Amino acid sequence: MSVAAAPTGGRFGTAARGAGRIAAASAGAVAMFGAFVVAKGANPLVVYADMIRSTFDVASLGEVLIKATPLILAALAVTVPARAGLVNVGGEGQIVVGAVAAGGAALALDEVLPGGVTIMVMMLAGALGGALWAGLAGMLRQKVKVNEAISTLLLNYVAIDLLLFLIYAPWKDPNGSGQPATKPLAVAARLPLFAGSRVHMGILIALVATGAIWFLLTKTSWGFKLRVVGGNSEAARRAGLPVPTLLMSAMLVGGALAGLAGMAHFAGAELKLRPGMTANLGYIAFLASWLARHSPIKVALAASLLAAIAIAGDSLQLDSGLPAASVNVLMGLVLVAVMGFGNFRTTRKAA
Amino acid sequence: MNLILQVLAGAVRGGTSILYAALGETVSQRAGVINLGTEGCMLVGALAGYAVSANTGNPWAGVVAAATAGGVLALVHGVLVIGRRASQLASGLVVLFLGLGITSLFGGAFVGRTTESFNPVPVPVLSSVPWLGEIFFRHDALTYLSFLAGPAIFYLLFRTRWGLLIRAAGERSEVLSAYGHSPARIQYAAVLAGGMLAGVGGAQLSTAYANAWFENMTQGRGFIAVALVIFAAWHPLKAVGGAYLFGAALALSPALQARGLGLNQFALDAIPYVVTIAVLVVLSRKRLDAAPEGLTRILAMSPWK
Numbered sequence: 144m145s146v147a148a149a150p151t152g153g154r155f156g157t158a159a160r161g162a163g164r165i166a167a168a169s170a171g172a173v174a175m176f177g178a179f180v181v182a183k184g185a186n187p188l189v190v191y192a193d194m195i196r197s198t199f200d201v202a203s204l205g206e207v208l209i210k211a212t213p214l215i216l217a218a219l220a221v222t223v224p225a226r227a228g229l230v231n232v233g234g235e236g237q238i239v240v241g242a243v244a245a246g247g248a249a250l251a252l253d254e255v256l257p258g259g260v261t262i263m264v265m266m267l268a269g270a271l272g273g274a275l276w277a278g279l280a281g282m283l284r285q286k287v288k289v290n291e292a293i294s295t296l297l298l299n300y301v302a303i304d305l306l307l308f309l310i311y312a313p314w315k316d317p318n319g320s321g322q323p324a325t326k327p328l329a330v331a332a333r334l335p336l337f338a339g340s341r342v343h344m345g346i347l348i349a350l351v352a353t354g355a356i357w358f359l360l361t362k363t364s365w366g367f368k369l370r371v372v373g374g375n376s377e378a379a380r381r382a383g384l385p386v387p388t389l390l391m392s393a394m395l396v397g398g399a400l401a402g403l404a405g406m407a408h409f410a411g412a413e414l415k416l417r418p419g420m421t422a423n424l425g426y427i428a429f430l431a432s433w434l435a436r437h438s439p440i441k442v443a444l445a446a447s448l449l450a451a452i453a454i455a456g457d458s459l460q461l462d463s464g465l466p467a468a469s470v471n472v473l474m475g476l477v478l479v480a481v482m483g484f485g486n487f488r489t490t491r492k493a494a
Numbered sequence: 495m496n497l498i499l500q501v502l503a504g505a506v507r508g509g510t511s512i513l514y515a516a517l518g519e520t521v522s523q524r525a526g527v528i529n530l531g532t533e534g535c536m537l538v539g540a541l542a543g544y545a546v547s548a549n550t551g552n553p554w555a556g557v558v559a560a561a562t563a564g565g566v567l568a569l570v571h572g573v574l575v576i577g578r579r580a581s582q583l584a585s586g587l588v589v590l591f592l593g594l595g596i597t598s599l600f601g602g603a604f605v606g607r608t609t610e611s612f613n614p615v616p617v618p619v620l621s622s623v624p625w626l627g628e629i630f631f632r633h634d635a636l637t638y639l640s641f642l643a644g645p646a647i648f649y650l651l652f653r654t655r656w657g658l659l660i661r662a663a664g665e666r667s668e669v670l671s672a673y674g675h676s677p678a679r680i681q682y683a684a685v686l687a688g689g690m691l692a693g694v695g696g697a698q699l700s701t702a703y704a705n706a707w708f709e710n711m712t713q714g715r716g717f718i719a720v721a722l723v724i725f726a727a728w729h730p731l732k733a734v735g736g737a738y739l740f741g742a743a744l745a746l747s748p749a750l751q752a753r754g755l756g757l758n759q760f761a762l763d764a765i766p767y768v769v770t771i772a773v774l775v776v777l778s779r780k781r782l783d784a785a786p787e788g789l790t791r792i793l794a795m796s797p798w799k
Binding site: 179182183230232283287289290292293294296297298299300301304305307308311312423426429430433465466467468469470471472473474475476478479482483484 | 530570573574577578580581583584585587588589590591592594595596598599600602709713714717718720721724758759760761763764767768770771774775
């Protein structure tokens with residue numbers, strides 16, 4: 144760790160060096176992924192050229208925005224509890240429950256109520272569903288001291304089984320063929336699209352949420368108190384802060400954001416509940432928040448970057464015939480590079 | 495076969511992969527490193543084991559490959575959290591992603607392919623003991639080996655000098671440094687051992703339990719193993735019990751379905767996770783007190799009181 148003693152050149156110098164290191168580390172990750180591609184018998188230069196070309200055409204940029212929508216919301220769902228020192232690895236489950244709640248509301252209402260009203264009800268249902276799922280883990284932590292990182296992880300699997308249970312039996316579309324799914328959402332109840340694209344209004348929800356969370360965390364006393372609790376809960380308690388209430392509120396807000404992610408993904412992109420609809424979004428979002436050190440604006444940027452990598456993965460499949468999930472190797476390597484070798488923390492003396 | 499017997503025998507068969515992973519994670523966590531990437535280590539172990547036994551015709555070669563693959567992946571976690579002080583929980587998930595990606599990149603060729611695998615070998619005499627024979631002695635070689643693994647890890651941790659060093663690394667690493675040991679080196683060894691055992695667990699899953707490879711076949715077993723270690727209070731023999739409990743929950747679903755029980759498969763599939771949470775709830779109150787000192791910092795970053 145020879146970097147430990149590097150002299151600092153002021154704030155700007157540090158930031159520039161940090162950015163340089165991140166770039167160098169990412170280049171290393173890209174090179175290593177190239178080695179994996181070679182091992183698979185494909186030409187890495189061609190693979191990368193295809194990835195870049197297909198990620199930066201207009202249609203793909205739209206796909207990146209579609210993917211970024213739930214990722215940003217679910218990453219904020221990690222950020223808010225993390226400010227209070229809580230580890231929410233349950234984004235995946237909270238997204239699923241949010242989508243299930245929104246889907247349930249849609250099944251009941253989308254042919255009865257006007258589309259706009261249904262959308263509002265679905266948003267509410269999704270947020271409540273996600274909050275419930277996160278609140279469950281929060282309650283377990285509060286009442287019986289079950290670590291929330293473990294309980295949220297396990298609840299992910301329960302949520303997925305809940306989704307499968309519903310779409311294989313009671314909510315199954317009788318007219319559907321092939322893979323079981325619910326019936327498609329009524330057109331009026333779908334999130335509106337930007338003209339001439341597949342991009343839906345969910346991205347606006349995500350951006351508004353980013354601004355709102357930034358404001359709440361940095362400009363309100365609630366946000367300040369959360370940080371105090373996250374910094375030192377014992378000191379917070381002695382100072383008379385209602386620590387359990389604050390922690391629970393962080394967990395509930397986080398869950399609601401992830402639930403909203405599920406709703407937006409369902410009502411804007413998927414349009415029906417189907418197996419595998421969440422595609423590890425919750426885990427990717429978790430990493431986005433940790434990459435950006437739980438700072439809301441940066442979290443949204445990191446989530447968008449990971450969305451772009453995920454979309455680039457589709458080109459792996461289409462152009463190079465590699466399985467789509469192999470993009471997880473690239474994502475993992477970039478994260479290893481940035482977390483391990485690109486962050487500011489390593490410039491401090493390691494303990 | 496009656497239901498209870500079937501579930502108990504299934505508990506041993508289905509719990510073994512988790513048993514290996516949980517024992518490995520016990521060693522790692524005792525040294526102060528929690529590895530959520532255990533899930534990824536199991537995955538690469540499952541594929542490496544399957545692929546090598548398919549190509550060599552020797553399932554034991556597969557086990558060696560699985561341990562190697564799991565160990566190498568765990569070392570990535572080791573470098574990040576020990577060498578670079580990254581967040582343990584986040585780094586574990588990164589390792590999981592690497593595992594998911596690598597196995598889907600290289601695993602496609604082995605989906606649907608048959609391989610030389612570990613077949614059940616009834617132990618002479620013992621297998622005909624009523625009940626016990628059925629439950630314990632009509633399994634594959636890797637399962638028999640796992641019967642020794644729990645006591646072996648117990649012995650390692652509590653009766654050997656190495657075990658003392660590992661536990662000291664998790665409890666009071668500054669004392670180790672004071673005595674001239676390198677806590678980092680010991681932690682690396684513990685993380686490596688944890689990944690290797692998780693890899694073997696993965697091999698048991700693919701070459702003995704399922705006799706197949708498919709993408710993401712571990713289905714959260716690695717996470718369960720991490721949870722098990724906590725509710726077993728970092729004790730290897732209790733972790734063995736926990737693994738069988740989870741195995742039983744896992745065996746319950748097909749056993750009930752085979753009897754035409756009118757329950758939905760996915761409601762039954764959720765049982766193991768719900769059971770794990772329920773056990774955590776019952777046992778958890780006092781558990782954190784038993785945690786290695788170095789881990790409480792990670793597990794109880796903000797204790798609710």
